[in-house]
Amino acid sequence: MAAPEFAVPELKEFRAIPALQPGVMAHSKPNVANEKINEAIGFPGELVENWQEKAIDKMGDLLSKYRSLKVYLDSCVHCGACTDKCHYFLGTGDPKNMPVARQDLLRNVYRRYFTPAGKLFPKLVGATDLTREVLDDWYKYFYQCSECRRCSVFCPYGIDTAEITMAGRAIMDSVGLGQKYANEILGKVIRIGNNLGLPGPALEDTLQGLEEDVKEETGLDVRFPVDVKGAEVLLITPSADFFAEPHIDSLIGYAKVFHAAGISWTLSSKASEAGNFGLFNGSYEMMRKVALRIREAALELGSKRIVVGECGHAWRVAYSYWNTLTGVGAGGDDPFARQLQSQLDLRYKQPMHICEFTWDLIQRDALKFDKDANDHRIVTFHDSCNVARASRMGDTPGGQFEIPRNIIRAVANKYFEMPHGSTHEQTFCCGGGGGVLTDELTEIRVKGALPRMDALNHVVQANGVNFMATICAICKAQFTKVLPYYKFNRGMVGGVHQLVSTAIRLGDK
Amino acid sequence: MTAATIFFAALFYAATVILVVGLAYKIVDYARTPAPLKIPTTPAPTTGGGVALRMLREVALFESLFKSNLWIWVFAILFHGALLLVLMRHLRYFTEPVWFWVGWVQPFGLYAGFAMVVGLLGLWGRRFVVERIRYISTPSDHLMLALLAGIGLSGLGMRFLLHTDIVAVKAFFLGLMRFDIQPLPSHPGLYIHLTLVALLMIVFPMSKLLHAPGVFFSPTRNQVDNPRQKRHLAPWAAELDTRN
Numbered sequence: 114m115a116a117p118e119f120a121v122p123e124l125k126e127f128r129a130i131p132a133l134q135p136g137v138m139a140h141s142k143p144n145v146a147n148e149k150i151n152e153a154i155g156f157p158g159e160l161v162e163n164w165q166e167k168a169i170d171k172m173g174d175l176l177s178k179y180r181s182l183k184v185y186l187d188s189c190v191h192c193g194a195c196t197d198k199c200h201y202f203l204g205t206g207d208p209k210n211m212p213v214a215r216q217d218l219l220r221n222v223y224r225r226y227f228t229p230a231g232k233l234f235p236k237l238v239g240a241t242d243l244t245r246e247v248l249d250d251w252y253k254y255f256y257q258c259s260e261c262r263r264c265s266v267f268c269p270y271g272i273d274t275a276e277i278t279m280a281g282r283a284i285m286d287s288v289g290l291g292q293k294y295a296n297e298i299l300g301k302v303i304r305i306g307n308n309l310g311l312p313g314p315a316l317e318d319t320l321q322g323l324e325e326d327v328k329e330e331t332g333l334d335v336r337f338p339v340d341v342k343g344a345e346v347l348l349i350t351p352s353a354d355f356f357a358e359p360h361i362d363s364l365i366g367y368a369k370v371f372h373a374a375g376i377s378w379t380l381s382s383k384a385s386e387a388g389n390f391g392l393f394n395g396s397y398e399m400m401r402k403v404a405l406r407i408r409e410a411a412l413e414l415g416s417k418r419i420v421v422g423e424c425g426h427a428w429r430v431a432y433s434y435w436n437t438l439t440g441v442g443a444g445g446d447d448p449f450a451r452q453l454q455s456q457l458d459l460r461y462k463q464p465m466h467i468c469e470f471t472w473d474l475i476q477r478d479a480l481k482f483d484k485d486a487n488d489h490r491i492v493t494f495h496d497s498c499n500v501a502r503a504s505r506m507g508d509t510p511g512g513q514f515e516i517p518r519n520i521i522r523a524v525a526n527k528y529f530e531m532p533h534g535s536t537h538e539q540t541f542c543c544g545g546g547g548g549v550l551t552d553e554l555t556e557i558r559v560k561g562a563l564p565r566m567d568a569l570n571h572v573v574q575a576n577g578v579n580f581m582a583t584i585c586a587i588c589k590a591q592f593t594k595v596l597p598y599y600k601f602n603r604g605m606v607g608g609v610h611q612l613v614s615t616a617i618r619l620g621d622k
Numbered sequence: 623m624t625a626a627t628i629f630f631a632a633l634f635y636a637a638t639v640i641l642v643v644g645l646a647y648k649i650v651d652y653a654r655t656p657a658p659l660k661i662p663t664t665p666a667p668t669t670g671g672g673v674a675l676r677m678l679r680e681v682a683l684f685e686s687l688f689k690s691n692l693w694i695w696v697f698a699i700l701f702h703g704a705l706l707l708v709l710m711r712h713l714r715y716f717t718e719p720v721w722f723w724v725g726w727v728q729p730f731g732l733y734a735g736f737a738m739v740v741g742l743l744g745l746w747g748r749r750f751v752v753e754r755i756r757y758i759s760t761p762s763d764h765l766m767l768a769l770l771a772g773i774g775l776s777g778l779g780m781r782f783l784l785h786t787d788i789v790a791v792k793a794f795f796l797g798l799m800r801f802d803i804q805p806l807p808s809h810p811g812l813y814i815h816l817t818l819v820a821l822l823m824i825v826f827p828m829s830k831l832l833h834a835p836g837v838f839f840s841p842t843r844n845q846v847d848n849p850r851q852k853r854h855l856a857p858w859a860a861e862l863d864t865r866n
Contacts, residue, residue, distance in 0.1 A: 133753050178858060180655040188836030191763050192691040192698070193748065193755035206755045209827075217758065230762075230828050238829075239760035262842075265663045267690035269680070269698075270833055271842035273661065397658060401862060433660045433849045437859070445853035449863040462850055502663055505847055509667035526680045538665060 119556045122204060122563050124151035124570045130197045131206035138207040142253045143549070153300040154399065157289035163404070164288040165243050169226050171287040172219075172280070178225065178397075181276040185596045186223045188270045189213060190557050193306055195264040195274075200541045201257050204560035209254045212264035212274040218250055219281050232566035252290060255281040257557050259547035260393065266538050271384045273549070279395025282548075286394055294551035295390045298536025306385050307352035313339075313382035317354050329366060333620050335372045337364075341379035344415050346371070347401050348378055349387045349407055349431070349464075350422025351586035359607040360589055363423050366610025367467055369617050373481075374474050378420075384410035387427035388586065392434075393548035401438045408439035408453055417458040420465050422606050425497035425585030428548065431464045432504035468584060469506050471613060472516045475523050482616040487525035490580040492612065494518055495565065495592075496540035497532070497585035511537075517609050524616040525605065529576040533570035543583075555594075562595045569601070582609050627794070627806040630816055634798055637823040644827025645835065652839040656856035666847035673846050680843055694748065701741030701770075707734035708777075715792045716799065736783070740776040742767055766829065769818055776815035786812045 148158030176183050183381040195212040197203065202210040209215060217239065224231030224240035231240030241247055260275035277450055285291065301310035311319075320337035327335045338344065348371075354364040371378045384407040391400030411419055419441055421431045436442025440450035443459050457463050474480045494517060514537050521528055535541050544561030572578040583589060583606060592606035667673045679685040684702075687695045711731025713724045746767045749759045780786050786809040797804035806812070825831065838844065855863075 130754070133757055135757075177655065178658065178856075179656040180652060180839060181661060183655050184652055184836045184839045184841075188830070188833040188840070190833050191747075191755070191758050191760070192687070193693055193752065193758060194687055198690070210752060210755070211758065213758050228828060230825075236761065237765070238762045262663060265842050267686055269684055269687040269690070270837045271663060271680075271686065271840040273663065273842050276661070278750040394745070397859065398862070436849050436853050437659060437855055440853065442850045442853060444851050447853070447855075447860070447863065450853050464850070478681055503661070505664055505666075506758045510668060510847065513664065538663075 119559070121559060124567055124599060126564075126567075128170045128203070128564075128567060129543060131203065133208045134206040135208055138201075138205045138210065138257060138557060139253060140593070141257060141554060143256045143551060144293040144553050145292040146296040146551060149280050150293060150296045150300060151286075151289060151291045154296060154303060156286050156291050156296070157458075160289045163405060164248070164290075166477060168248075168284050171284045173227070175280050175283060175395075175495070176223075179276070179280070181273065182280050185216070185228065185270075185272040185276055186220050189216060189220065189272055192269065194267050194269060195272075198264045198267050199258075199274075200261070200263070200544060200564045201259075201557060201561045204544070204563035205557070208259075210252070210257055212268075215254055215258055216272065216274055216277045218254060219277050220249070220484060222247060231555075242519050248285070248290070251281050251285060255285070256292060256549055256554065257561075258306065259498070259542045259544065259549055259561070261542035261546055262502040263498065263539070263542065264432075264504060270326070278547070279611060280395070281395075284393035286396065292394070292548065295393050295548040298390050299399060299403070302388070302390070302406075303385050306383050308386050308388050308390070308407060309356065311350045311352060311355065311385065316380075316382055316385055323365065323368075327368070331619055333372070335365075335368050335619070337368055338379045340382050340414065341377070343381035344377045344414065344416065346376055346418045346420050347384075347411050347414055347416035348376035348380055348420050348422060348467075349427075350380070350467075351387045351424040351427055352385055353586040353590060354422055355385070357586075357590060358593070359611060360423075360586055362614055363608030363610035365611075366608065366614030366617070367422060369614055369619060370467075370471050370474065370480065370610070373617060373619055374479050379414060379416070381407075381410035381414060383413070387421055387424045387431065389427060389430040390548060392426055392430050395414040398422070400430065400434065404435060404438045407435070408441060411441065412453060412456070415456065417456070418461050418465065419457070419463055420467055420470050422467050423586065423610060424583040425499040425587060427586075428466055428584075429499035429503040432466070435464055466516075468516050468520055468609060471610070472507075472520055475520065482524050483618055484524060484526050484616055486616045487612055488527070490525060491527040491529065491576060491578045492521055492525050492580045492582055493529050493531050493569070493576075493578045494521060494536075494609075495543070495581050495583040495588060495606075496536055497583055497588050498540060498542045498546055500584060501538055501540045517582075521582055521607055529572050529578055531568040532571050533565065541565040541568065543585070543588040543591040544587075547586050550587055552590055559595050559598045562591070562599070566595075566599045570599075573601070579605060580612075581606050582612060583607075584609050623803065623805060624808065626668050626808060626813065627803065630794075630806050630813075630820075631798060631803045633820045637820040638683070641823040641826055648827055649831060652835065656858060657841045657845070658856035658859045660845055660847075660849040661841050662845040662847050663747050663842040664847060666845065668847050670846055673844060677838065677844060681837060693743070697741045697744030697748070698759070699741075701739050701745060704734035704738035704741060707731045708774075709739055715788075715795050718792075718796055732781070735774060735778050739771060739778065741773065742771045746771070762829065766825075766831070769822055769825075773815060773818045773822065776818065778809055780809070780811045780815065784811050
């Protein structure tokens with residue numbers, strides 16, 4: 114389907130905060146999930162008749178379950194600190210893409226139905242009834258948020274718009290107004306085991322093909338095992354790694370690392386997906402359901418270690434939530450958690466990021482590299498939002514920034530940082546995270562990528578950068594799509610383990 | 623006993639009850655609402671001590687705001703710091719004998735009165751001058767600033783223009799605290815000042831002023847970054863584990 118016509122912003126070295134253009138993105142909304150898609154994952158098929166009442170009930174339910182929501186809806190003072198921090202605002206100028214204004218879409222309804230001031234003096238505090246117009250605004254603007262948490266870094270109270278967006282989406286799902294893209298994928302992962310809906314035999318075929326490709330390239334039998342019982346490591350990676358470019362090159366990189374280190378590993382056909390879209394629409398139960406497949410696979414295969422491939426939101430869920438949701442982790446003192454944790458080798462971090470895994474091997478001198486092999490690449494690194502602001506690697510805060518960079522420096526000679534303010538915890542989202550990576554949202558995705566494209570352009574102009582490494586399947590897919598809009602080569606984006614794959618020496622150490 | 627004395631005595635009893643009960647209700651409510659998932663904004667401290675330090679920097683230095691916007695930070699620090707000094711200075715109306723350190727604060731508290739108003743006017747000015755902040759401002763945002771500025775200006779007015787009998791004011795408040803109502807001096811500036819203060823106390827627990835207790839309960843700021851080491855489980859979520 115053809116994307117709507119829109120003007121792609123021009124890249125600039127110094128960009129002023131845009132002037133407000135109310136309503137300029139009011140036409141942007143994702144396709145609505147049909148009855149079949151919604152009902153498959155337990156949501157009402159279409160907008161229910163008494164949706165107002167149901168929505169308010171759901172809001173009350175969420176308020177009683179999530180301290181974050183309650184505190185964040187109360188605490189905002191409208192100071193304005195966040196107003197120039199969102200990439201979607203910077204790229205569009207639509208005031209409802211300012212984090213505070215996005216929150217206010219929900220907050221104004223909260224005030225009306227749950228606070229004395231909003232019940233008595235709605236106009237005074239900006240409280241609004243939940244009308245069809247408000248619901249439409251929710252549907253538009255909660256899907257112009259990638260839940261990247263950049264605003265939460267800058268808020269004096271740590272208000273995280275992602276929490277508000279998730280609540281908004283959860284409420285809409287509960288009344289039958291679901292997003293086609295995310296809900297369809299949730300149906301697939303719950304039914305089949307991955308977001309692509311790729312069944313076990315197809316996965317095996319693909320991996321066999323990869324073994325042949327790598328044999329051709331290296332002359333070595335680098336294996337891509339599936340469902341091997343007793344393998345030391347269970348690798349959980351985004352399913353895009355099996356098919357999409359450039360993702361697949363990182364998968365080859367992981368396999369080479371396992372091969373070189375001589376550590377037995379396996380994929381699982383049951384849990385062939387690291388991604389967990391339950392995060393995006395704020396459903397704890399859904400997120401848990403998706404993650405439980407990984408617990409089950411680990412128990413069935415008897416895995417000692419669980420390692421996670423390059424995927425941003427998946428690493429957030431794995432690092433921050435798996436222990437809570439599934440017991441993948443340590444320190445559980447209940448039967449549910451102990452069942453798995455007694456099997457896992459707790460001398461290692463559980464779960465472990467593939468970058469932690471590789472960096473650990475590099476530090477122990479277990480891997481050898483031919484750095485010159487990457488000399489055709491001048492590399493920069495894009496911090497993915499969920500890795501940067503919602504997780505960690507290694508033993509110290511900020512390890513999520515250092516470890517991927519350390520790996521890059523260990524495997525490539527030419528590396529440059531993008532400008533301060535666009536990296537580390539202040540990184541800009543790729544523009545496609547949080548469940549907006551769908552074609553009908555192309556315009557907001559392209560415009561939302563603007564701050565990152567400005568930063569990339571800086572190192573392209575100054576340092577001749579021609580490769581932007583990242584560790585997120587969504588970032589890779591998003592950049593592959595939007596880079597050409599900004600006249601960059603789509604092949605500029607790739608994985609950190611793609612660089613590893615190029616430089617690693619196999620069989621001759 | 624004048625009608626005004628009785629009115630203000632009743633007003634301050636009511637305002638105090640609303641402030642204390644309202645705030646206690648909100649704080650207990652925040653504390654009892656579970657935070658089912660680990661969501662600290664990272665990089666985050668990996669120990670409880672680290673979290674305490676992060677929170678201290680946040681509430682004492684407005685660390686995140688400093689990173690975010692220097693102008694808002696300047697006016698906010700000016701206002702909040704000055705307000706703290708002013709409040710400490712006012713403790714002399716509620717203590718007998720006056721605590722020694724409250725005595726030391728007196729001269730600073732006086733200048734702080736001006737700083738507070740300057741900070742408020744700066745914050746208020748942004749609501750008119752900066753288009754983005756104008757867009758998000760509600761009538762209550764303006765009224766809140768008007769209320770605080772009114773308190774500051776009426777206080778400064780009594781100090782520098784139309785003096786009131788502060789010894790009697792002190793007797794009135796000490797009396798309130800001992801349930802022994804003393805006459806309040808008849809003074810328009812004082813009436814305005816006290817009315818606005820009581821209003822502030824009343825709206826505190828039902829307005830955005832809840833940011834004061836709220837920040838301490840903000841999971842992105844008060845959680846320890848240790849999800850791999852320790853299983854974090856809310857009671858309603860733990861129930862799900864038993865249903866498998």
